[in-house]
Amino acid sequence: MIEYSFSSGKELLEICHAAQIPISEAAVRRELEREEMDRGEIMSEMRIDLEVMRESIRVGLEEQQISITGLMGEDADKLMAFTESAVMGREMTRIVASAMAVTEVNASMGRIVAAPTAGASGILPAVLIQYGDEHDLSEDQLVAGLCNAGAIGMIIAHNASLAGASGGCQAETGSAAAMAASALTELRGGTPDMCLHAAAIALKNVMGLVCDPVAGLVECPCIKRNAIGAANAVLCSDMVMAGIESVIPFDEVVTAMRNVGRMMHPDLRETARGGLAATPTAQRIAQKIRNYE
Numbered sequence: 001m002i003e004y005s006f007s008s009g010k011e012l013l014e015i016c017h018a019a020q021i022p023i024s025e026a027a028v029r030r031e032l033e034r035e036e037m038d039r040g041e042i043m044s045e046m047r048i049d050l051e052v053m054r055e056s057i058r059v060g061l062e063e064q065q066i067s068i069t070g071l072m073g074e075d076a077d078k079l080m081a082f083t084e085s086a087v088m089g090r091e092m093t094r095i096v097a098s099a100m101a102v103t104e105v106n107a108s109m110g111r112i113v114a115a116p117t118a119g120a121s122g123i124l125p126a127v128l129i130q131y132g133d134e135h136d137l138s139e140d141q142l143v144a145g146l147c148n149a150g151a152i153g154m155i156i157a158h159n160a161s162l163a164g165a166s167g168g169c170q171a172e173t174g175s176a177a178a179m180a181a182s183a184l185t186e187l188r189g190g191t192p193d194m195c196l197h198a199a200a201i202a203l204k205n206v207m208g209l210v211c212d213p214v215a216g217l218v219e220c221p222c223i224k225r226n227a228i229g230a231a232n233a234v235l236c237s238d239m240v241m242a243g244i245e246s247v248i249p250f251d252e253v254v255t256a257m258r259n260v261g262r263m264m265h266p267d268l269r270e271t272a273r274g275g276l277a278a279t280p281t282a283q284r285i286a287q288k289i290r291n292y293e
């Protein structure tokens with residue numbers, strides 16, 4: 001009899017190996033074991049999230065998005081219009097622009113799915129939905145991707161943090177990239193071990209990234225950090241699908257990320273007192289916003 005409760009990558013892999021199932025299915029069975037929802041209810045919740053994610057990409061790309069302060073907006077459109085000239089290629093450009101689009105919707109007080117947080121809400125939808133559209137994936141496959149991502153996010157939340165206020169931006173956009181990298185790897189036929197390698201590499205790539213929102217608003221640098229987070233996720237999945245592994249196992253990377261977050265000065269954890277938020281330009285912007293209030 002297999003128990004489906006897990007709180008680390010090691011436990012998750014043991015379950016996947018023993019039951020011969022992907023991470024997405026382990027995540028679903030974990031929820032079923034908790035007996036809070038049946039399979040149909042879990043799937044229907046996930047489909048609703050998927051729909052909101054899809055709509056947030058559409059709104060971000062098709063409707064004018066100017067943030068409440070007027071500081072940010074329409075950068076997703078500019079990148080999308082540049083698709084044919086972008087060195088990163090059509091598919092990656094669409095993914096990155098979509099990540100920006102969703103976070104522009106968030107900055108404009110629109111509806112998004114906080115996956116795992118509002119500040120990092122662009123990465124997972126962009127990677128899943130744009131990849132799914134490009135490769136004709138079914139809704140059920142995308143729901144499986146969300147379940148996979150949920151398992152990774154749960155493990156990070158349990159052992160470290162998903163919040164910029166406690167762990168810096170590494171915990172927020174880094175975790176979102178790890179979730180998206182793992183989900184994308186499963187959707188491409190990667191094994192559970194490969195998914196965790198992709199998640200580990202994505203987190204390693206932004207280890208130490210501070211949270212320094214200009215004027216304390218989730219606009220600058222957050223929207224562009226969602227862009228790089230989406231690119232990070234795709235790159236890590238590509239590396240793993242090519243046969244590359246993370247030298248440091250996923251669980252150890254999560255612990256390292258937690259420890260780095262704890263070492264971070266409070267000025268670098270969403271207080272808008274350090275990093276980019278402390279630059280003269282950011283200070284002028286913050287003063288301008290205060291004058292309007």
Ligand code: SF4
Binds near residue numbers: 120170217219222
């Ligand atoms: S800089 Fe801070 S507020 Fe902005 S996305 Fe990163 S963690 Fe979130």
